Amino acid sequence: MIRTPLRPLARVLKARQTGENPDAIERENIRLRHEEMRDRSRVRAQGRLLVLSVFFLGAFMTVGLRMGHLAASEPTEPQARATSSKIVAQRADIVDRNGRLLATNLETHALYAQPPIMIDKERAARELVKIFPDLDEKDLLEDFIGKRKFLWIKKKLSPEQKQAVHDIGDPGLLFGTREMRLYPNGKLASHILGGAAFGREGVHSAEVIGVAGVEKRFDDFLRDPANDGAPLRLSIDMTVQAAAERVLYGGMKLLNARGAASVLMDVRTGEIISMVSLPDFDPNIRPRPPTEGEPGDSPIFNRAVQGLYELGSTFKIFTAAQALELGLVNPSTMIDTKGPMVYGRHRIRDFRNYGPQLSVEDVIVKSSNIGTAHMALDIGAKRQQDFLRQLGFFDPTQVELTEAPGAQPLVPRQWKDISTMTISYGHGLSASPLHLAAGYASLLNGGTKVKPTLIKRDAPQRGPRVVSEQTSKTSATMLRKVVTKGTASFGEVEGYHVGGKTGTADKPLTNGRGYYDDKVISTFASIFPAHDPKYVLIVTLDEPTETSGPKPRRTAGWTAVPVASEMTRRMAPLLGLRPEIAPAEPAKVTLTSN
Amino acid sequence: MRGFLYVISALAVVALAFWAYQQNYATQQALREVRGLQNHIATQRSRLAVLRAEWAYLNRPERLRDLAEINFDRLGLLPLMPDQFGVLDQVAYPQQDPLPITNPIETRAREGGEQTPDGEVQLP
Numbered sequence: 001m002i003r004t005p006l007r008p009l010a011r012v013l014k015a016r017q018t019g020e021n022p023d024a025i026e027r028e029n030i031r032l033r034h035e036e037m038r039d040r041s042r043v044r045a046q047g048r049l050l051v052l053s054v055f056f057l058g059a060f061m062t063v064g065l066r067m068g069h070l071a072a073s074e075p076t077e078p079q080a081r082a083t084s085s086k087i088v089a090q091r092a093d094i095v096d097r098n099g100r101l102l103a104t105n106l107e108t109h110a111l112y113a114q115p116p117i118m119i120d121k122e123r124a125a126r127e128l129v130k131i132f133p134d135l136d137e138k139d140l141l142e143d144f145i146g147k148r149k150f151l152w153i154k155k156k157l158s159p160e161q162k163q164a165v166h167d168i169g170d171p172g173l174l175f176g177t178r179e180m181r182l183y184p185n186g187k188l189a190s191h192i193l194g195g196a197a198f199g200r201e202g203v204h205s206a207e208v209i210g211v212a213g214v215e216k217r218f219d220d221f222l223r224d225p226a227n228d229g230a231p232l233r234l235s236i237d238m239t240v241q242a243a244a245e246r247v248l249y250g251g252m253k254l255l256n257a258r259g260a261a262s263v264l265m266d267v268r269t270g271e272i273i274s275m276v277s278l279p280d281f282d283p284n285i286r287p288r289p290p291t292e293g294e295p296g297d298s299p300i301f302n303r304a305v306q307g308l309y310e311l312g313s314t315f316k317i318f319t320a321a322q323a324l325e326l327g328l329v330n331p332s333t334m335i336d337t338k339g340p341m342v343y344g345r346h347r348i349r350d351f352r353n354y355g356p357q358l359s360v361e362d363v364i365v366k367s368s369n370i371g372t373a374h375m376a377l378d379i380g381a382k383r384q385q386d387f388l389r390q391l392g393f394f395d396p397t398q399v400e401l402t403e404a405p406g407a408q409p410l411v412p413r414q415w416k417d418i419s420t421m422t423i424s425y426g427h428g429l430s431a432s433p434l435h436l437a438a439g440y441a442s443l444l445n446g447g448t449k450v451k452p453t454l455i456k457r458d459a460p461q462r463g464p465r466v467v468s469e470q471t472s473k474t475s476a477t478m479l480r481k482v483v484t485k486g487t488a489s490f491g492e493v494e495g496y497h498v499g500g501k502t503g504t505a506d507k508p509l510t511n512g513r514g515y516y517d518d519k520v521i522s523t524f525a526s527i528f529p530a531h532d533p534k535y536v537l538i539v540t541l542d543e544p545t546e547t548s549g550p551k552p553r554r555t556a557g558w559t560a561v562p563v564a565s566e567m568t569r570r571m572a573p574l575l576g577l578r579p580e581i582a583p584a585e586p587a588k589v590t591l592t593s594n
Numbered sequence: 595m596r597g598f599l600y601v602i603s604a605l606a607v608v609a610l611a612f613w614a615y616q617q618n619y620a621t622q623q624a625l626r627e628v629r630g631l632q633n634h635i636a637t638q639r640s641r642l643a644v645l646r647a648e649w650a651y652l653n654r655p656e657r658l659r660d661l662a663e664i665n666f667d668r669l670g671l672l673p674l675m676p677d678q679f680g681v682l683d684q685v686a687y688p689q690q691d692p693l694p695i696t697n698p699i700e701t702r703a704r705e706g707g708e709q710t711p712d713g714e715v716q717l718p
Contacts, residue, residue: 089643101650107640184650242655243673495676570673579676 006030089179091208092222093231094193094215096238097271097456103193103215103283105208106182109162109175111154112203115144118172127168128153131161155198156180176203181215183283189241191277191302192234192401192454195286211286212300214454216402233456235271240264243570244274248539251563252278255544259296260563261303261433263452263538264571267441267527268460270450272399273535273575275434277303305399306407308430309540312503312556314440314525315426316372317475320364321443322387323375325471331361331478335371346418348373351555364478365486367502369425376424381415384423390449390466391439393431399452407432426503433523433538440525444479444533447472480530491526491561493568495579499533500526500564502556507543519543522556524564528572535575539564 006029012022089105096102118124121144129137132154143151156178157165165173181196194213198206210216218232244262252260264274281287281299290298296307323329334357341348350368363371376384388394396405410430412419422428434452442449442463449463467475479499483491487502503523506515523540527533544559545552553559572579662671 100653101646104643104647104650106644106647182647182651184647185654186656188655238655242659246659493676569676573674573676573679578679 004029004033006033089229090223091179091181091196092227092229094222095231095233096236096241097234097273098237099231099233100238101184102189102234102236102238103181103183103196106180108178108180109157110152110178110206111157111162111165112150112152112174112176113144114150114172114174115146116149116172118144118170120170121145124168124170124173128165128173131164176205178206179208181208181284185238185242186284187280187282188238188245189236189275190280190283191300191304192236192275193283194402195283197286212403213283213401217400234454235266235269235273235456236275236454237273237574240571240574241274241276243574244567245276245278245280247567247570248276248563249278251539251566252541252544255541255546255559255563257541257544257559259303259307259542261307261538261540262564262567263304263433263437263536264567265437265441265452265536267445267450267533267536269457270438270441270453270461271457272434272437272452272454274571275304275454277301277305277307302401302403303540303542304433304538305397305401306403307432307540308407308410309432309521309523309542310427310430310505310508311433311436311523311525311540312426312505312521313367313369313372314436314501314503314523315424315429316364316367317479317501318388318391318439318443319372319376319379319384319424320360320478321467321471321475322379322384323360324474325467326379326383328378329360329375331474332359334359335363335368336374337363337368337371339370341370341373343373343418343421346421348421361478361481364501365481367482367487372424373421376420377417379420379424381417381420384420385415387466388423388429390464391442392449392451393429393435393439397432397434397438397452399434400454404434407434409435427505433540436523436525437536437538440527440536440538442466444472444476444527444536476527476530476533479527483526483530487555487557488524488526488561490557491524491565491568493528493565493572496568496572496577497529497531498526498565498568499528499530500524500537500561502561504554504556518554520554522554522560524556524560526564526568528568529577529580534577535572537564537568537571539567 006026007022008025008029011025015022015025091105093101093105094103113124115121122141125137125141125144128140129135135153140153153173154161157175162175165175178198183190183193183195192213194215195211196208196215197211199209200207210219210222214232214234215222221227222232244264248260248262251257260276260278262274262276263272265272279299287298287300289295289300295301296303301307320329324331329335336356337350337354337358338356339348339350339353348369350370354362354366354368354371358366358368358371360371360375362368363375379387385394393409394411395409396407398404409432412423412428419428438450438452441452443466446469447465447467448461449466450461451463476499479501480497481499482488482501483498488500491498491500501524503525505521505523506517507519507521508515521540521542522544523538526537526539528535528537539560541560541563545554546558547553662669665671
């Protein structure tokens with residue numbers, strides 16, 4: 001690099017000659033040099049800025065492109081990592097309280113046809129009818145020959161059927177994979193499970209949606225991938241449910257009943273261990289809702305939840321318990337039972353004349369309508385309503401079934417004194433057996449409200465207090481006496497100290513005016529063991545008749561009670577309850593004199 | 595010296611390229627293997643689901659009840675009843691075998707403490 005001298009001699013001499021200031025030359029040169037240096041550094045800085053901006057542009061472009069790619073491309077699972085996902089089906093399993101399968105999925109195939117690529121349509125139609133006898137050859141052939149380009153033939157195929165269709169060998173008969181909901185236990189717990197059906201259908205897959213029962217109620221839960229395939233655990237015990245269905249079916253047939261329902265519930269947790277409604281159905285082939293006749297006669301009608309019946313004298317214990325709780329009576333207070341009791345133009349009768357007076361305990365034990373009506377009048381309509389509302393008889397049960405919210409109990413629109421009296425012994429208010437089970441559980445578990453549930457729980461429910469512990473205990477003792485010396489004498493099961501209350505209610509006429517003479521709903525609401533209630537069992541029979549005697553008998557004591565007792569005998573051991581001797585009364589001092 | 599460095603770096607590039615090429619193929623191979631394994635796991639899972647369904651189907655209470663009834667002669671199975679619960683007191687203690695005798699002693703007594711043929715005196 002050649003440095004330009006700041007004071008070039010030639011110019012300095014020249015300047016001296018002309019009398020100019022030579023310093024000006026030096027300043028001028030310094031200025032030029034500085035300008036040059038400034039230009040150089042500016043170029044360098046500009047170059048650096050350019051490089052930096054190119055770098056940043058590149059970096060941001062990379063980020064932007066990557067984002068665009070992520071947004072636009074199909075998501076794929078990371079390949080290199082082992083997936084921990086256990087989901088194999090689009091719908092989770094349903095299991096019972098011990099983890100045994102109640103509902104699962106099975107892969108199957110659907111058969112469809114594409115007529116344009118079929119070769120021998122007549123033969124295909126003929127062969128298909130041989131495999132599926134329910135198809136019509138003529139219709140099938142019409143579809144094949146017609147303008148249709150695509151048609152479904154069968155929604156679910158067994159592997160054997162699939163092989164047989166393969167053997168036809170027509171290229172126009174094709175298969176689409178399907179996931180099928182399978183209930184391996186057949187009719188077991190059919191009303192609880194409900195059923196499932198295909199929703200939106202494509203060629204390669206179809207949506208499975210729940211149509212009733214817990215399948216519909218928990219549809220979102222069962223299809224939620226975030227659960228990672230975790231099954232839905234119900235409170236049902238499969239073994240107990242099977243035993244209950246078997247015994248109840250036998251009882252229903254023996255007593256020529258049209259239908260039957262039973263509910264077994266844990267009094268502390270509110271878990272429904274078994275719930276049966278007969279007649280039942282197979283959820284694998286769920287029947288369609290009936291279009292004619294009474295909906296209550298259809299097998300898909302859940303009598304235990306949807307069936308609203310006047311539950312009869314089983315309500316008397318609520319009246320007695322409330323009277324005890326309010327301090328109006330104690331178990332040995334004498335109540336007027338002189339009959340018939342006339343109120344306005346209504347007459348209240350007892351099944352038999354029980355004399356002028358009975359103690360509260362005997363009113364329950366002998367099931368006196370008049371005695372209960374007197375107690376209800378003392379309580380009053382307002383307080384009675386409040387109490388029944390607390391026990392849940394005014395609202396649908398909150399059990400996890402789609403059918404439950406529809407079962408709104410029928411209460412009188414105007415609650416007159418006569419309603420108070422009739423409802424005190426269970427007439428004039430219709431509720432489902434499940435309502436009754438929840439009411440009994442709340443009253444007898446020590447007096448705190450429980451809500452029935454179908455989901456397994458580990459801890460007891462701590463609901464608001466309904467009655468005091470003392471009232472709860474006294475009520476249980478009274479119910480025990482109904483079995484030992486009252487109307488439910490067939491209900492005794494050695495070792496389990498069953499207590500309970502019978503109820504026989506005449507069925508209302510279908511036109512709503514009055515009641516049938518020879519058709520009853522007989523109910524037995526029981527608890528066991530009575531000294532420390534653990535389970536409540538409700539058995540309801542629709543139109544039972546016991547014909548072993550000279551006259552047909554329909555009261556619950558002859559119909560529902562023996563069935564319930566057999567159910568208790570079968571179910572209690574399965575629940576792990578050991579038969580035991582009731583704790584003896586504490587020794588009393590006996591007064592003697594000699 | 596400089597030439598030597600060039601050669602060395604050229605060799606290093608070749609070696610690295612070879613290594614990267616190998617790694618690339620090894621990765622692809624591993625991914626293929628993973629894919630295969632995942633497919634295998636998926637098939638096994640669905641097979642397990644089918645087996646579970648079949649197990650549940652074969653163990654449905656209705657079938658077991660029928661089987662118990664058919665084979666009643668051989669098995670004699672009855673529904674569980676309350677009287678089948680026992681109390682611990684009802685269970686007998688196992689009979690204990692007497693302890694083995696390791697050094698037998700002849701204790702058979704003869705009257706009057708007479709002599710045995712061996713010349714020993716038996717105590718009464």
